Amino acid sequence: MRDAYTGLNRLYLSMHTPAEVAGEDINDPVMGDWLAKNLPSGARILDAGCGLGFDALALHRGLPARPSGKSWTVYGSDFSPDMLADAARVGAAHGVPASRYRQASFAGLAELPDWRQSMDAVTVNYAIYTQPEPSTDYDTYLRESIEGLAAVMRPGGALLLNFRDWTALRAEQLGGADHVVENTHDGVRFHCKYSWSFGPRRGHMATLLMREADGPVRRSDVWFAERSPADIARTLRAARLVPHCIKRHGVGAASFFTLVALKDPT
Template sequence: MGEAGVTDAFFTRRAAARARLDAIDPHKRPGGVEADPQRKDWFEAVYRFAEGDAAGVPWAHLAPHPLLAEWLAGRSLEGLRTLDIGCGLGDNAEALAAAGAQATAFDLIDEAVAWAKRRFPQSAVDYRAADLFAPPPEWRGSFALVHECYTLQALPDSLLDQASQALAALVAPGGLLLVIARARDEGQEIAGPPWPLPPSRIAALAVAGLRPETVEDIPATDAMARHWRAAFRRDG
């Protein structure tokens, strides 16, 4: 299917896709976390089953995340080297580029990267397939802004310490890590995935020379669940 706007029909298709995808998600079955901690097979299935319909990709809204768009409003990233983690269909990466950044974006899944390139054929974004846990060595300490939206909440708790270290390693001296994720209270039980992050998991992002600059706990509204928007600065 060709790309269309987000309509009632879009959300009807999304609900059907979500139910189908939940049924095959290994992390919703006993032993699934150990068998495929990064859920790579499942993420590949998401893009395969979508067959070109963005409604089949649960995190694709055909627009930048509202909390990123709000953060970027009136802010220039002119000339800054930025990295978008888990870029999906590319909307957040394109927003970073529109703000003047020299943007690189990656996803674990090849088809996500190919789809983003098809959507934005004239894009200045450097789209790549890559793994957060084994990124290209030249990326280490190279980005003035690293943007992460919804990747952490898609990972089991057993991987989050490693993921925090991997994110921190990408931030240049003086650079910023910006994380956007759904939020929950400490100790609140959630039947994920996704797993909204508790305060302790946001605090744990301050590793390897990163320190919290702003941590916003944004209450739920009719349009959006409760979220974190947290920025961590590397000294230097």
């Protein structure tokens, strides 16, 4: 599987606010609300596609920005060795054992026997709508990914995942707007600009130009698959994950749907 994130770790700080880096909150507000309200204390939660591990840290800390007094046992996985190494380092600094981080694709989670049917909740945050290669059959990839995620969930467990609101993104791009994300960490400005090209058959590409302050620009091409909430819900149902609620959040190019699905308890 092609790893579009190799070596991007530090530049990926452009995508995270300082509060996220500190593990104050998960960076999807709908997931944060749902988990603080519905996930009982003591639950096991996996952040799949955990990236640099800041959401796993926020979950380990019980989402301090949404005080609920709950604590959860947190796990992380990612197929990118570079990203996973940073996530494990972030976790270790807060007492999360390295053994709770595993290198695995979403589909590959099905091959981890000790995680099988063990998670009360799984989050997939800003990760399932990209495609490994432009030639990937995305619907097969999505089905296999969802099956892998379902394999580590206990019956009755919750899957929380988000995907882009393509209508909002297209509307913004047709207006000619750049999609820029910037954040400052320790006085250093991190910058990422997305340039979108919309392709046929709902396959799109974004060129990401990332840099730190006045440093060199690093380019990464990322391929995306446009699917509607109904398409995603259909794939979930085929894996016996029943859509429970869906909510839209964000504005313009940063508009997303977050969907919660519950695994058939039988």
